[in-house]
Amino acid sequence: xxxxxxxxxxxxxxxxxxxxxxxVEIEAGEFVVILGPSGCGKSTLLRMIAGLEDISGGEIAxxxxxxxxxxxxxxxxxxxxxxxxxxxxxxxxxxxxxALKVARVPKAERExxxxxxxxxxxxxxxxxxxxxxxxxxxxxxxxxARAMVREPKVFLFDEPFSNLDAKLRVAMRAxxxxxxxxxxxxxxxxxxxxxxAMTLADRLIVMNSGYVEQVGRPSxxxxxxxxxxVADFIGSPAMNLVRGFFGEDGYFRHGxxxxxxxxxxxxxxxxxxxxxxxxxxLVRRVDxxxxxxxxAVVDYTEELGASxxxxxxxxxxxxxxxxxxxxxLGTGMPVHFAMSESDxxxxxxxxxxxxxxxxxxxxxxxxxxx
Amino acid sequence: xxxxSPFFDAVTYAVMIIGLAMVIFPFWVVIVAASQSLHEVSxxxxxxxxxxxxxxxxxxxxxxxxxxxxxxxxxxxxVGVTVGKITLAAMSAFAIVFFTFRARMVCFWLIFxxxxxxxxxxxxxxxxxxxxxxxxxxxxLDTVGITWLVQQVSGFQIALxxxxxxxxxxxxxxxxxxxxxxxxxRQFFMTIPDELAEASKMDGASAMRFxxxxxxxxxxxxxxxxxxxxxxxxxxxxxxxxxxTTDRANFGTAVMQLRFLIxxxxxxxxxxxxxxxxxxxxxxxxxxxxLMQRWFVRGLISRDK
Amino acid sequence: MERRAVYRNKVLPxxxxxxxxxxxxxxxxxxxxxxxxxxxxxxxxxxxxxxxxGLDNFLYIFRDNRYxxxxxxxxxxxxxxxxxxxxxxxxxxxxxxxALKGTKIxxxxxxxxxxxxxxxxxxxxxxxxxxxxGLVGGINEIWPxxxxxxxxxxQALGMVIICHAWLGIGYNFVFFLxxxxxxxxxxxxxxxxxxxxxxxxxxxxxxPLIAPTAFFLLIMNIISSFTDSFGLIDTMTxxxxxxxxxxxxxxxxxxxxxxxxxxxxxxxSIVLMLLVIGLTFIQFKWVERxxxxx
Numbered sequence: 001x002x003x004x005x006x007x008x009x010x011x012x013x014x015x016x017x018x019x020x021x022x023x024v025e026i027e028a029g030e031f032v033v034i035l036g037p038s039g040c041g042k043s044t045l046l047r048m049i050a051g052l053e054d055i056s057g058g059e060i061a062x063x064x065x066x067x068x069x070x071x072x073x074x075x076x077x078x079x080x081x082x083x084x085x086x087x088x089x090x091x092x093x094x095x096x097x098x099a100l101k102v103a104r105v106p107k108a109e110r111e112x113x114x115x116x117x118x119x120x121x122x123x124x125x126x127x128x129x130x131x132x133x134x135x136x137x138x139x140x141x142x143x144x145a146r147a148m149v150r151e152p153k154v155f156l157f158d159e160p161f162s163n164l165d166a167k168l169r170v171a172m173r174a175x176x177x178x179x180x181x182x183x184x185x186x187x188x189x190x191x192x193x194x195x196x197a198m199t200l201a202d203r204l205i206v207m208n209s210g211y212v213e214q215v216g217r218p219s220x221x222x223x224x225x226x227x228x229x230v231a232d233f234i235g236s237p238a239m240n241l242v243r244g245f246f247g248e249d250g251y252f253r254h255g256x257x258x259x260x261x262x263x264x265x266x267x268x269x270x271x272x273x274x275x276x277x278x279x280x281x282l283v284r285r286v287d288x289x290x291x292x293x294x295x296a297v298v299d300y301t302e303e304l305g306a307s308x309x310x311x312x313x314x315x316x317x318x319x320x321x322x323x324x325x326x327x328x329l330g331t332g333m334p335v336h337f338a339m340s341e342s343d344x345x346x347x348x349x350x351x352x353x354x355x356x357x358x359x360x361x362x363x364x365x366x367x368x369x370x
Numbered sequence: 371x372x373x374x375s376p377f378f379d380a381v382t383y384a385v386m387i388i389g390l391a392m393v394i395f396p397f398w399v400v401i402v403a404a405s406q407s408l409h410e411v412s413x414x415x416x417x418x419x420x421x422x423x424x425x426x427x428x429x430x431x432x433x434x435x436x437x438x439x440x441x442x443x444x445x446x447x448x449v450g451v452t453v454g455k456i457t458l459a460a461m462s463a464f465a466i467v468f469f470t471f472r473a474r475m476v477c478f479w480l481i482f483x484x485x486x487x488x489x490x491x492x493x494x495x496x497x498x499x500x501x502x503x504x505x506x507x508x509x510x511l512d513t514v515g516i517t518w519l520v521q522q523v524s525g526f527q528i529a530l531x532x533x534x535x536x537x538x539x540x541x542x543x544x545x546x547x548x549x550x551x552x553x554x555x556r557q558f559f560m561t562i563p564d565e566l567a568e569a570s571k572m573d574g575a576s577a578m579r580f581x582x583x584x585x586x587x588x589x590x591x592x593x594x595x596x597x598x599x600x601x602x603x604x605x606x607x608x609x610x611x612x613x614x615t616t617d618r619a620n621f622g623t624a625v626m627q628l629r630f631l632i633x634x635x636x637x638x639x640x641x642x643x644x645x646x647x648x649x650x651x652x653x654x655x656x657x658x659x660x661l662m663q664r665w666f667v668r669g670l671i672s673r674d675k
Numbered sequence: 676m677e678r679r680a681v682y683r684n685k686v687l688p689x690x691x692x693x694x695x696x697x698x699x700x701x702x703x704x705x706x707x708x709x710x711x712x713x714x715x716x717x718x719x720x721x722x723x724x725x726x727x728x729g730l731d732n733f734l735y736i737f738r739d740n741r742y743x744x745x746x747x748x749x750x751x752x753x754x755x756x757x758x759x760x761x762x763x764x765x766x767x768x769x770x771x772x773x774a775l776k777g778t779k780i781x782x783x784x785x786x787x788x789x790x791x792x793x794x795x796x797x798x799x800x801x802x803x804x805x806x807x808x809g810l811v812g813g814i815n816e817i818w819p820x821x822x823x824x825x826x827x828x829x830q831a832l833g834m835v836i837i838c839h840a841w842l843g844i845g846y847n848f849v850f851f852l853x854x855x856x857x858x859x860x861x862x863x864x865x866x867x868x869x870x871x872x873x874x875x876x877x878x879x880x881x882x883p884l885i886a887p888t889a890f891f892l893l894i895m896n897i898i899s900s901f902t903d904s905f906g907l908i909d910t911m912t913x914x915x916x917x918x919x920x921x922x923x924x925x926x927x928x929x930x931x932x933x934x935x936x937x938x939x940x941x942x943x944s945i946v947l948m949l950l951v952i953g954l955t956f957i958q959f960k961w962v963e964r965x966x967x968x969x
Binding site for chain 2: 910
């Protein structure tokens with residue numbers, strides 16, 4: 001049985017629908033990350049699970065019980081807020097213990113539980129300080145401890161690391177991952193940072209303007225993006241995407257007279273208006289003599305240390321490749337690339353959906369079973 | 371700081387000292403006159419240096435003005451207005467800022483329009499209400515026909531009457547009935563981030579719990595600021611107490627009493643006693659302003675802006 | 676003012692608002708509507724309810740020269756007290772704003788007048804200006820009879836105005852200083868880099884930037900000259916000599932409570948209310964356009 005079940009959930013703000021019918025099942029103990037650009041509705045969805053936002057349509061069930069009409073306190077969720085939302089006038093101890101105090105947990109038990117949680121996130125020395133006297137990372141920990149102390153059925157995280165610096169963020173990521181491993185509580189984590197999403201998630205939910213684009217394990221989402229949006233959004237540098245159509249001669253035509261020999265794909269997607277895409281790291285730099293060599297002209301390069309990104313142009317269409325060779329490339333120099341046909345993704349241009357090799361579009365709500 | 375020339379600094383101090391003299395002169399005159407004997411205070415020109423009669427004059431003013439009772443009354447009124455206003459202001463601002471209900475904006479405007487008209491401006495009609503504070507309700511009952519109905523059914527004539535003349539409630543309630551404090555609280559509540567309320571919801575706290583455990587402790591500074599200005603302004607009320615109190619011996623306030631300490635046309639010009647009385651009466655609010663200046667200034671600025 | 680984190684409850688907000696709403700109804704809306712009722716009716720001398728009088732009460736006061744005298748006097752009073760008090764307060768505030776050593780002491784004393792009840796200041800100034808006493812009255816020793824506010828209306832009015840202006844210093848000072856301190860130092864420094872001397876900076880940079888505060892204070896001072904003047908006049912001159920220090924609030928009090936002419940006093944109250952509402956309204960309109968700097 002799934003822990004959180006979201007069925008046809010909609011959200012309307014003052015007559016504007018911002019979430020258009022979301023269906024997701026979240027298994028018990030899973031760590032699910034909702035990923036999307038700002039304004040895609042990911043936080044709203046999380047807040048609907050929490051009970052901070054009304055559900056305009058559809059239903060949400062937690063542990064098999066429909067919670068649409070329940071108050072936040074009756075849902076068994078705990079939440080970590082983006083700006084932590086610590087009570088500024090209470091000490092760390094009081095902040096963490098507040099939910100227990102409200103729930104009339106006896107004082108002795110309360111103390112013990114606060115202490116236990118504080119130890120788990122190494123906050124013990126700071127219990128009598130106020131939030132203003134803590135560093136960003138420590139406040140973050142208090143926010144987490146406050147969520148943990150109630151031993152909730154579900155943890156909700158609303159972009160909790162967005163106020164931390166890069167280094168601390170990596171550390172907190174590991175900490176959250178470890179906590180999840182040891183507590184095993186179902187968690188829903190909202191972020192717009194794809195690295196955070198990829199590293200934390202058991203499963204990813206990619207959202208865009210109120211729709212779920214794809215649900216799947218991080219590697220599936222990366223390697224089999226279900227839509228143009230996901231292909232473009234996930235991965236850095238972004239996937240190379242180019243618009244065009246396949247001809248009967250087995251060539252893909254794009255840009256200003258560009259031709260790519262892709263006979264297998266051409267057979268499957270004959271004369272369809274499509275976008276094709278390939279990950280930069282799968283574009284290989286080859287010698288001019290290579291049999292499938294595609295000639296390009298370098299625009300510029302970006303040195304990354306271990307490798308470099310080559311920004312180039314093939315018949316007027318831009319392309320990015322990862323080059324780990326040693327010989328440097330200058331602007332305007334000719335360069336040659338090769339790619340395997342099997343690494344190429346094809347997307348229907350009108351629907352924006354994936355048109356896989358068999359030509360069957362993948363539906364957004366398909367949850368790829370693990 | 372730029373332009374630190376010694377000359378400009380000297381000008382600055384000179385202006386500030388002149389200002390100080392201007393501001394402090396009346397206080398000085400009060401203290402000087404209050405410490406002189408009748409003979410000294412009547413001398414022309416007067417010596418602007420304190421003499422040794424301060425305690426005598428203070429005691430005399432205290433007796434003559436009946437200031438024991440009056441100061442107590444003033445305290446009761448000032449504290450009553452302060453506490454009442456803070457309580458009501460916090461409650462209604464909480465309702466207006468944190469609740470959604472249909473009449474919210476109507477209530478907001480109903481309360482805030484009262485900021486427009488100070489008590490002095492509507493003194494005549496407000497005075498009329500003091501004779502029977504329940505008159506509005508009586509009128510409503512009469513108009514709707516409930517009075518008639520009840521009389522027909524039970525033979526009992528509804529006659530609501532609550533006379534506020536010569537009572538603490540009469541002195542206090544009309545001063546509580548304005549929106550200044552509500553406005554201050556509303557401003558403050560608007561700065562509370564949404565997440566704090568949400569976090570408390572997630573922690574299982576009800577609305578009232580959030581009010582008590584989070585909002586009230588957080589607004590302590592504002593409360594103190596509001597308390598200082600409310601205390602000072604209600605202590606200094608003059609026109610309203612003057613009107614509503616006919617039994618001056620028992621319900622008069624200290625500030626009201628000032629007028630009766632002024633020497634009469636043909637009486638002894640014992641200004642020394644008058645000034646001693648003024649000194650006693652102006653002291654409590656002056657202490658509040660001088661000692662709680664930080665809170666006071668903050669409250670003043672956030673209330674009026 | 677829209678919030679996301681709101682509570683929904685049918686009863687609770689009404690319980691929270693109830694006490695305040697009742698008080699406001701009883702002590703604000705009811706009396707104000709009563710004033711309207713009285714202003715448009717006339718009480719019959721032998722009882723029997725009020726007679727509809729239409730605009731008669733208003734016409735009556737508008738035809739009364741003594742009333743217009745009071746209105747003009749109030750305007751003059753408002754202008755003088757406001758101008759004097761704001762000028763002194765602004766001067767003090769701009770020098771205090773230089774934050775030299777020891778300024779804190781001056782700063783706290785400059786606020787003191789705000790703590791003083793108008794009647795208390797009235798009593799003190801009455802003594803200071805008393806023709807028999809040895810302060811201002813000392814001048815009578817040199818030129819006998821030259822100073823006597825109890826018979827000279829101009830002197831009496833001047834004395835009340837000075838006292839009122841003194842009372843307002845504290846309030847104006849607090850706001851001017853706060854406004855000056857809110858201006859980022861860098862603006863003054865940029866002005867200095869551009870070669871402006873302190874006085875020029877004052878006029879070119881600081882004054883324009885605190886203009887909104889000055890405007891706010893202007894309105895507040897005018898309103899206060901209508902309201903707070905009562906305590907002063909009642910303790911200093913009781914409106915005399917022969918009504919020459921009577922301003923609008925004082926006349927309402929005299930007509931309503933001494934003359935027991937409720938209808939006339941109510942009509943005067945309505946006029947005063949409209950004036951104050953008008954001023955407040957201008958104030959609100961202005962607030963919307965107020966400049967903000969971080």
